[in-house]
Amino acid sequence: MNIWLSYHWHALALAFRRLALIPFSTLLTLGVIGIAFSLPAGIYVFLENVEALSGHFSSGPQLSLFLKLNATESDVGKIESFLKENPHVESFKFIPKASALEQFKENPGLAGVMEGLEGNPLPDAFVVTAKDVSTETLETLSRALSELRQVEHVQLDSAWTQRLDALLKLGRLAAWMLSVLLSLLVVAVVFNTIRLQILTMRDEIEVAKLIGATNGFICRPFLYFGAIQGLVGGIVAWLIISLGIHLTDEPVKHLMQLYETDFRLYHLSMGDSLIMFLFSAGLGWLGAWLSVVSHLLKIESR
Numbered sequence: 001m002n003i004w005l006s007y008h009w010h011a012l013a014l015a016f017r018r019l020a021l022i023p024f025s026t027l028l029t030l031g032v033i034g035i036a037f038s039l040p041a042g043i044y045v046f047l048e049n050v051e052a053l054s055g056h057f058s059s060g061p062q063l064s065l066f067l068k069l070n071a072t073e074s075d076v077g078k079i080e081s082f083l084k085e086n087p088h089v090e091s092f093k094f095i096p097k098a099s100a101l102e103q104f105k106e107n108p109g110l111a112g113v114m115e116g117l118e119g120n121p122l123p124d125a126f127v128v129t130a131k132d133v134s135t136e137t138l139e140t141l142s143r144a145l146s147e148l149r150q151v152e153h154v155q156l157d158s159a160w161t162q163r164l165d166a167l168l169k170l171g172r173l174a175a176w177m178l179s180v181l182l183s184l185l186v187v188a189v190v191f192n193t194i195r196l197q198i199l200t201m202r203d204e205i206e207v208a209k210l211i212g213a214t215n216g217f218i219c220r221p222f223l224y225f226g227a228i229q230g231l232v233g234g235i236v237a238w239l240i241i242s243l244g245i246h247l248t249d250e251p252v253k254h255l256m257q258l259y260e261t262d263f264r265l266y267h268l269s270m271g272d273s274l275i276m277f278l279f280s281a282g283l284g285w286l287g288a289w290l291s292v293v294s295h296l297l298k299i300e301s302r
Contacts (some may be wrong), residue, residue: 029190222292
């Protein structure tokens with residue numbers, strides 16, 4: 001066990017030494033990897049914040065049911081009975097025209113307008129919450145409500161949230177596609193970096209093979225080298241995202257205050273950050289492994 005640990009400790013120390021010997025190339029590679037990872041991770045953080053922000057403005061799939069101005073209490077009772085018996089309705093709230101008028105008068109921008117009116121132009125209304133957000137359910141419920149007598153108009157208040165959800169799904173798909181492409185880029189960068197190192201150490205590797213060095217002994221420092229590059233590149237990406245959130249948090253907070261909403265930007269969670277670090281280290285290791293194995297096969301074929 002001690003021998004195994006000493007081998008790995010020696011390989012890790014050698015990897016750090018090689019990184020220190022080429023500082024400019026190391027910084028350039030880390031910058032490329034960091035930027036590559038920050039793009040899909042930044043899109044992911046942006047989409048998570050947009051989804052969280054949408055939750056501040058919508059509570060669920062709701063329909064506004066406006067009655068005709070000549071609707072009577074009997075008509076209201078019949079509609080209430082229909083809503084109670086409908087299997088697609090989760091809950092509903094009746095808003096009488098007098099209550100709606102008072103709410104409008106409390107709005108500073110509309111108070112003067114409403115006071116200038118002789119009567120109450122607002123109709124009685126119901127706010128109906130559906131059981132699910134599926135398009136089929138909402139359309140079925142909206143069609144059924146529109147056919148009721150004394151119903152003037154049915155408005156789907158949360159239609160914009162469905163469009164937003166569709167856009168978020170599309171954005172996540174784009175983020176995944178970008179992640180795959182940039183992951184291949186990271187593997188290629190590490191592969192090329194290790195290839196250059198192997199070419200400069202080719203004679204040393206061949207001598208080590210002649211005196212009995214195993215492939216594992218030769219590969220180990222390069223694998224650590226690639227994994228360290230990937231890991232530090234992931235940390236650089238995390239720092240880039242942190243800087244972006246820090247710079248935009250206050251302007252976003254100020255904008256949300258104008259809409260009377262308390263909202264701050266969210267960063268990557270601890271779990272997401274750990275996954276990104278492990279994934280970036282794994283890609284670095286993969287790029288190094290592909291490079292070392294391909295060159296060892298060339299050496300052994302001679």
